[in-house]
Amino acid sequence: MANVYVRSAATGAGTGADWANAYTTLAAAFAAKAAGDDFWVSEDHAETQASAMTLTPPGTAASPNRVICVNHAGSVPPVSADLRTTATVTTTGAFAITLGAGYAYFRGITLSGGSGAVPAGISASGDGALVFDTCKLITPGTTGASSKMRLGTFAAAQKSKTELRNTTVQFGATADTLTVNGDFIWKNTPNAIAGATLPTTLFTTNAVSTSITGVAFLEGVDLSALASGKTLFSSTGTSKRYMVKDCKLGASVTISATITGQGGLEVDLINCDSGDTNYRTERYRYEGTQTTETTIVRTGGASDGTTPISWKIVTGNSTRYMPYECLPITIWNETVGNPVTLTVEGIWGGGAVPNNSDIWMDVEYLGTSGFPLGIFATNGPADPLDAGSALASSSETWGGSTTKFKMSVTVTPTKKGPITIYVKAALASSTFYIDPKVVVS
Amino acid sequence: MTIISSVIADNVIQRDGRRSIVEHHTDQLGIVYRHIYLSVGNANLNAALAAYAAQLDADLTNNEIQANIGNVTRDGSLAVTSTIYSTGAQNFSALREAYRTAARVEAIMIGDFLSSLTDAQLRTAFSMTQAEVNTLRTNKLTPSASAATTIRSTVGA
Numbered sequence: 001m002a003n004v005y006v007r008s009a010a011t012g013a014g015t016g017a018d019w020a021n022a023y024t025t026l027a028a029a030f031a032a033k034a035a036g037d038d039f040w041v042s043e044d045h046a047e048t049q050a051s052a053m054t055l056t057p058p059g060t061a062a063s064p065n066r067v068i069c070v071n072h073a074g075s076v077p078p079v080s081a082d083l084r085t086t087a088t089v090t091t092t093g094a095f096a097i098t099l100g101a102g103y104a105y106f107r108g109i110t111l112s113g114g115s116g117a118v119p120a121g122i123s124a125s126g127d128g129a130l131v132f133d134t135c136k137l138i139t140p141g142t143t144g145a146s147s148k149m150r151l152g153t154f155a156a157a158q159k160s161k162t163e164l165r166n167t168t169v170q171f172g173a174t175a176d177t178l179t180v181n182g183d184f185i186w187k188n189t190p191n192a193i194a195g196a197t198l199p200t201t202l203f204t205t206n207a208v209s210t211s212i213t214g215v216a217f218l219e220g221v222d223l224s225a226l227a228s229g230k231t232l233f234s235s236t237g238t239s240k241r242y243m244v245k246d247c248k249l250g251a252s253v254t255i256s257a258t259i260t261g262q263g264g265l266e267v268d269l270i271n272c273d274s275g276d277t278n279y280r281t282e283r284y285r286y287e288g289t290q291t292t293e294t295t296i297v298r299t300g301g302a303s304d305g306t307t308p309i310s311w312k313i314v315t316g317n318s319t320r321y322m323p324y325e326c327l328p329i330t331i332w333n334e335t336v337g338n339p340v341t342l343t344v345e346g347i348w349g350g351g352a353v354p355n356n357s358d359i360w361m362d363v364e365y366l367g368t369s370g371f372p373l374g375i376f377a378t379n380g381p382a383d384p385l386d387a388g389s390a391l392a393s394s395s396e397t398w399g400g401s402t403t404k405f406k407m408s409v410t411v412t413p414t415k416k417g418p419i420t421i422y423v424k425a426a427l428a429s430s431t432f433y434i435d436p437k438v439v440v441s
Numbered sequence: 442m443t444i445i446s447s448v449i450a451d452n453v454i455q456r457d458g459r460r461s462i463v464e465h466h467t468d469q470l471g472i473v474y475r476h477i478y479l480s481v482g483n484a485n486l487n488a489a490l491a492a493y494a495a496q497l498d499a500d501l502t503n504n505e506i507q508a509n510i511g512n513v514t515r516d517g518s519l520a521v522t523s524t525i526y527s528t529g530a531q532n533f534s535a536l537r538e539a540y541r542t543a544a545r546v547e548a549i550m551i552g553d554f555l556s557s558l559t560d561a562q563l564r565t566a567f568s569m570t571q572a573e574v575n576t577l578r579t580n581k582l583t584p585s586a587s588a589a590t591t592i593r594s595t596v597g598a
Contacts, residue, residue: 146503146507200496201500228480228481228484229489229492229496231496234500251481252479252480252481252484252489253478254476254478254493255478257497257500258474258475258476258497258500260504275459277457280479284477289475289477291461291477291479293453293455293461294455294456294457295453295454295456295461296453307456312461314451314475314477316473316475400453429473431451431463
């Protein structure tokens with residue numbers, strides 16, 4: 001592993017052997033060096049070119065590179081006290097920055113792709129893994145473009161992982177979007193959307209090139225700059241699942257655009273809000289949407305300790321055979337060898353109590369011996385052609401809506417462990433409220 | 442106009458003063474799109490309804506164009522495209538931009554599709570003269586059509 005020095009102001013031999021003879025561009029340094037090398041980028045590095053730039057780290061999966069901004073007047077090789085965040089790598093005009101296939105960790109570096117009335121931006125592509133720590137990714141061009149910032153491979157039969165840690169994104173046009181392919185992780189980033197120009201929709205799939213499926217996970221990211229009139233997630237023809245946990249949202253922001261089919265865009269929101277709450281949990285699917293309700297709630301039902309809650313399920317295109325499935329409810333079970341009855345209370349405005357083909361629950365429990373194979377039980381229809389029957393009515397007290405009902409399943413666990421309840425809503429264009437506090441008897 | 446009606450179907454005030462809003466937007470085919478969000482207490486719900494209808498309109502158009510381009514880059518002149526929510530001109534314009542940066546098989550397939558257009562359509566899509574269209578056909582589109590034919594007929598051993 002060699003130490004390679006990069007500083008745009010260097011005037012020496014350009015070998016990268018020390019600060020005096022540093023490479024003046026990151027691209028030249030990458031091209032000349034090898035997997036596992038450490039690239040130390042000076043805090044006053046300001047690399048600019050008015051042509052397309054391709055940065056392909058030579059790192060491999062087993063030997064990734066480190067590309068770190070440091071104080072060139074500090075220790076050699078640099079130490080913790082030398083870390084800086086001021087190096088910049090910029091393309092101007094209609095020219096993008098492309099991060100080619102490779103494996104690298106970037107820290108403290110600003111990448112700015114394109115400028116002026118252009119749609120050029122930043123594209124990180126190819127088979128590989130890139131981590132951006134305390135970086136800034138900017139697409140200043142004022143001509144809006146879907147996927148102007150594109151992270152992760154967009155070629156078929158490739159794998160990629162992109163992680164943003166304390167790394168902000170910034171756009172030059174409201175029509176700009178961020179496309180993430182493969183596995184994408186974004187964590188621990190205050191004020192994650194920088195700048196005054198805010199995209200109307202933040203995440204989309206690729207506009208032109210192939211979009212690659214994968215999972216995107218956001219945790220501890222402040223997205224509050226995007227408020228009313230903005231949408232966080234959109235998708236067209238590609239499967240993409242976003243898991244968003246403990247993030248700050250903008251007031252009245254739209255979480256998910258209209259979802260066009262099963263397996264397309266999927267969004268799970270876990271404890272994210274614009275206000276001072278700790279209970280807002282939502283799930284967006286083609287079949288329906290689940291949000292947290294604080295008014296139409298069951299007396300004695302689920303609560304965060306202060307605010308009572310229920311789950312509001314609004315079905316869209318659900319069917320009995322492809323129903324909307326709520327976030328799972330998991331409880332710990334200590335009973336072995338004896339029946340356990342699990343009851344979920346609900347209410348809706350559909351007149352009579354719904355049938356068990358309209359809404360039901362599946363229960364997965366540990367009912368085997370010799371191995372932990374889960375067993376499923378249901379209060380739903382016995383088979384696909386079963387006409388279904390009315391659920392039991394309930395006498396619980398709720399804060400709204402009209403017709404109370406309850407769903408019960410009895411199981412006999414053979415092991416201690418978790419029991420997971422999946423409430424499924426099949427009746428299209430309906431609104432149900434259920435209490436996620438399971439009654440166990 | 443793709444979205445022909447928009448209504449607030451559900452509006453439930455929450456304990457903290459915010460409102461749980463469900464909007465229904467219906468397009469010219471009768472398809473209902475639900476927009477569900479949590480609104481701040483003093484928000485102008487009707488303005489938000491209109492704004493989302495406009496956004497949804499644009500999204501439907503863009504989604505159709507993207508789907509069409511995806512089909513063209515895969516199937517070339519055999520692509521099945523639709524113009525339910527977008528116009529032919531919008532699609533040609535987007536395809537022009539896609540062709541500008543396309544490479545390898547995608548470039549061949551887009552070229553193959555463009556070769557199936559009339560000269561008049563190409564003149565409009567590319568803002569070209571007839572002479573320039575002739576050159577484009579000779580240098581790019583006709584070779585792409587031949588290459589696409591070869592690709593489609595190629596099978597493994």
